[in-house]
Amino acid sequence: xxxxxxxxxxxxxxxxxxxxxxxxxxxxxxxxxxxxxxxxxxxxxxxxxxxxxxxxxxxxxxxxxxxxxxxxxxxxxxxxxxxxxxxxxxxxxxxxxxxxxxxxxxxxxxxxxxxxxxxxxxxxxxxxxxxxxxxxxxxxxxxxxx
Numbered sequence: 001x002x003x004x005x006x007x008x009x010x011x012x013x014x015x016x017x018x019x020x021x022x023x024x025x026x027x028x029x030x031x032x033x034x035x036x037x038x039x040x041x042x043x044x045x046x047x048x049x050x051x052x053x054x055x056x057x058x059x060x061x062x063x064x065x066x067x068x069x070x071x072x073x074x075x076x077x078x079x080x081x082x083x084x085x086x087x088x089x090x091x092x093x094x095x096x097x098x099x100x101x102x103x104x105x106x107x108x109x110x111x112x113x114x115x116x117x118x119x120x121x122x123x124x125x126x127x128x129x130x131x132x133x134x135x136x137x138x139x140x141x142x143x144x145x146x
Contacts, residue, residue: 013125020118027053027111054086056108060097086110 005011029035034051047058090106097104 009125009128013122016118016122016125020115020122023111023114023118026050026055027115030054030111052086052089053112054108054110056086056090056106058090058093059105061103 005014030051030053034049036050037048039046044059044061047056047060049056049058086108090108094104094106
């Protein structure tokens with residue numbers, strides 16, 4: 001096993017594969033549960049949501065108490081968002097908040113955007129076989145000029 005993990009490429013590939021597995025686990029979790037974490041920094045309230053096969057961050061102009069909501073059943077989350085894609089749900093929320101003058105900021109990341117590149121890169125790094133060093137001998141001109 002030590003011979004297999006010799007070199008930085010395969011070690012890096014294993015680390016990326018572990019990261020891909022963790023992202024896949026979070027992705028599968030969003031099929032059954034939705035998580036939300038809310039906190040306040042300054043005069044902005046930040047929401048981190050994991051649901052609908054993605055991770056989203058929303059920041060609004062409101063200083064409210066810190067909340068923690070953990071493990072919302074997927075059925076409840078889907079009924080709230082009418083089983084729409086994450087992008088549609090976020091666009092609707094942004095429109096409502098902008099109309100109320102709350103000044104929202106939002107970013108989202110679908111889990112497959114992480115899983116696919118991490119998996120492909122780790123497969124390349126783990127399965128790639130280093131090529132042998134090609135050595136070209138230096139040819140010196142002979143004394144007779146050839």
